[in-house]
Amino acid sequence: xxxxxxxxxxxxxxxxxxxxxxxxxxxxxxxxxxxxxxxxxxxxxxxxxxxxxxxxxxxxxxxxxxxxxxxxxxxxxxxxxxxxxxxxxxxxxxxxxxxxxxxxxxxxxxxxxxxxxxxxxxxxxxxxxxxxxxxxxxxxxxxxxxxxxxxxxxxxxxxxxxxxxxxxxxxxxxxxxxxxxxxxxxxxxxxxxxxxxxxxxxxxxxxxxxxxxxxxxxxxxxxxxxxxxxxxxxxxxxxxxxxxxxxxxxxxxxx
Numbered sequence: 398x399x400x401x402x403x404x405x406x407x408x409x410x411x412x413x414x415x416x417x418x419x420x421x422x423x424x425x426x427x428x429x430x431x432x433x434x435x436x437x438x439x440x441x442x443x444x445x446x447x448x449x450x451x452x453x454x455x456x457x458x459x460x461x462x463x464x465x466x467x468x469x470x471x472x473x474x475x476x477x478x479x480x481x482x483x484x485x486x487x488x489x490x491x492x493x494x495x496x497x498x499x500x501x502x503x504x505x506x507x508x509x510x511x512x513x514x515x516x517x518x519x520x521x522x523x524x525x526x527x528x529x530x531x532x533x534x535x536x537x538x539x540x541x542x543x544x545x546x547x548x549x550x551x552x553x554x555x556x557x558x559x560x561x562x563x564x565x566x567x568x569x570x571x572x573x574x575x576x577x578x579x580x581x582x583x584x585x586x587x588x589x590x591x592x593x594x595x596x597x598x599x600x601x602x603x604x605x606x607x608x609x610x611x612x613x614x615x616x617x618x619x620x621x622x623x624x625x626x627x628x629x630x631x632x633x634x635x636x637x638x639x640x641x642x643x644x645x646x647x648x649x650x651x652x
Contacts, residue, residue, distance in 0.1 A: 405651075406649075410651065410652070411649055411650065411651055412621075412649070412650045412651075412652070413647055413648070413649060413650075414618055414621045414622060414627075414647065414648040414649075414650055415617075415618065415645075415646075415647055416467070416616045416617055416618055416619065416646040416647065416648055417466075417467045417616075417617065417644070417645050417646050417647075418466045418467045418541075418544055418615045418616075418617055419466075420439045420461070420465065420466045420643060421439060422438055422439060422440055423545075423547065424438070424439050424465065424466045424615075425544065425547040425550040425551065425585055425615070426438055426462070426464075426465055426466075426585065427464065427585045427586055428551070430557075436461075436462030436463070436464055436465055437460055437461055437462045437465070438461070438465070439459075439460070439461040439465050439466065439643075440459075440460040440461065441457040441458070441459065441460075442457055442458040442459075442460060443455075443457050444456050444457055444458060461643065463484070463636065463639055463640055463641040463642055463643070464614075464640075464641045465643055466615050466643050467613070467614065467615045467616060467617075467643065467644055467645075467646055468613070468614055468615065468633070468641050468642060468643045468644055469484060469487065469611060469612070469613055469631060469633040469641055469642055469644045470587065470602070470605075470606065470611060470612035470613070470614070470640070470641045471483050471484040471486075471487060471606075471611060471639070471640055471641055472606045472607075472609050472610065472611070473606075473640055474602070474606055474612075474640040474641055475599075475602045475603060475606035475607065477602075477603050477604075477606050477607030478606035478607050478608075478609065481606065481609050482609065483636070483637065483638050483639055483640065484633050484634070484635065484636050484639040484640065484641050484642045485635035485636055485637045485638070485639060487611065487631075487633065488578075490531055490578075491531070491578045491579065491611055491631070492630070492631045492632070492633075493628065493629070493630050493631075494529070494531055494532045494533055494578055494628070494629055495529040495531075495532035495533070495626075495627070495628055495629070496529070496532055496533040496534075496535050496581070496622070496627045496628065496629040496648060497521075497525065497528060497529055497532065497533070497534060497535065497624060497625050497627075498535045498536075498537055498619055498622045498623070498624050498625075498627070499513070499517065499518065499521045499534065499535070499536055499537065499624075500537040500619075500620075500624070501513060501517065501536070501537065501538055501561070502537055502538050502539030502620075504561075505538035505539055505540065505561040506539055508561075509552055509559040509560060509561065509590075510559050510560075510561065510589065510590070510591055511538070511561040512561070512562055512563060512564040512567070512589060513536060513561075513562070513563045513564060513567050514564050514566070514567050515564075515566055515567045515570050517567075518534075518567065518570075518571070518575075521624070524624075525624050525625050526625065527576075528575050528576060528577050529576070529577065529625075530576040531576060531577075531578050532576075532577055532578060532629075533577060533578060533579050533580070533581055533613070533629050534571065534575075534577045534579075534580050534581070535580075535581040535582075535613075535616065535619055535622065535629075536563070536580065536581065536582050536583070537583065537619040537620065538561040538582070538583055538584065539583070540560060540561060540582075540583040540584050541583040541615075541616065541617040541618070541619065544583075544615070544617060550584075550585065551585070551590075552590065553590070556591070557590060557591060557593065558590030558591070559590045559591065560584045560585070560589060560590035561584065561589060561590075562582075562584065562587070562588050562589020562590065562591075562592055562601065563580070563587070563588070563589065563600065563601050564600075565595050565596060565597065565600040565604075568600035568601045568603075568604045568605065569600065569604050571604070571605065572604035572605045572607065572608035572610060573604070573608060577610065578610055578611060579605065579610050579611035579612055579613060580601060580605060580610070580611075580612055580613070581612070581613035581614070581616050581629075581646075582612075582613070582614055582615075582616065583615070583616050583617070583619060584614065584615070585614060585615060586599075586601075586602075586612075586614055587601040587602060587605070587612040587613075587614060588600065588601045588602055613631065613644070613646060616646060621648075621650070622648055622650060623650065626650070626651060627648045627649065627650050628648065628649040629646065629647070629648055630646070630647040630648070630649065631644055631646050632644055632645045632646070632647075
């Protein structure tokens with residue numbers, strides 16, 4: 398069966414889609430207002446490059462935060478999940494799992510503060526079937542098109558960032574009443590830009606992490622995935638005690 402899969406990827410009957418934002422110094426990161434601490438930007442520190450520090454090899458130290466670029470949020474990332482799994486304990490059944498895509502890019506193009514509601518997901522289920530048991534819900538908003546411009550990606554003004562997200566009631570429902578293992582988004586975090594003012598604040602983090610579920614952020618190329626039928630392969634670093642990790646995220650798609 399595995400040989401069949403390899404053959405399918407080589408023949409093109411199964412396509413491997415890379416959903417990952419490349420890591421570089423310009424990769425957008427979440428920036429919190431004072432007095433909160435912020436994560437580091439990604440940076441390479443050269444150790445040697447075929448020179449007297451190492452004549453035959455090139456290598457670097459990596460400086461970055463757990464939640465930089467495309468990354469996995471583990472349950473212990475949020476206070477509601479503080480006793481939950483760390484990123485090294487993410488189940489393999491979560492890291493390789495079915496994925497579905499709900500597309501609300503048209504609404505987000507008209508309203509940067511657009512929020513996914515329970516009825517939107519219900520409408521999707523009426524057309525495509527139930528959310529996958531133990532699978533991922535990937536939320537397409539078109540925001541990935543802004544990913545090479547940090548200012549456009551943050552879309553901030555005097556009231557803070559304006560990016561699409563999930564309504565508190567929908568976050569609660571996804572966390573408590575659906576069988577998904579996690580939520581993936583194109584934005585810098587799983588919550589909307591204005592989610593600090595929601596009740597509860599940052600409801601995706603609060604509800605999903607509290608329910609032992611996971612988050613994926615800064616995904617790209619969700620437009621290349623069908624509404625149903627993809628398999629997600631999530632590859633975070635197994636950081637013991639870590640609250641998250643940059644991740645390579647791949648999707649396997651038939652046809």
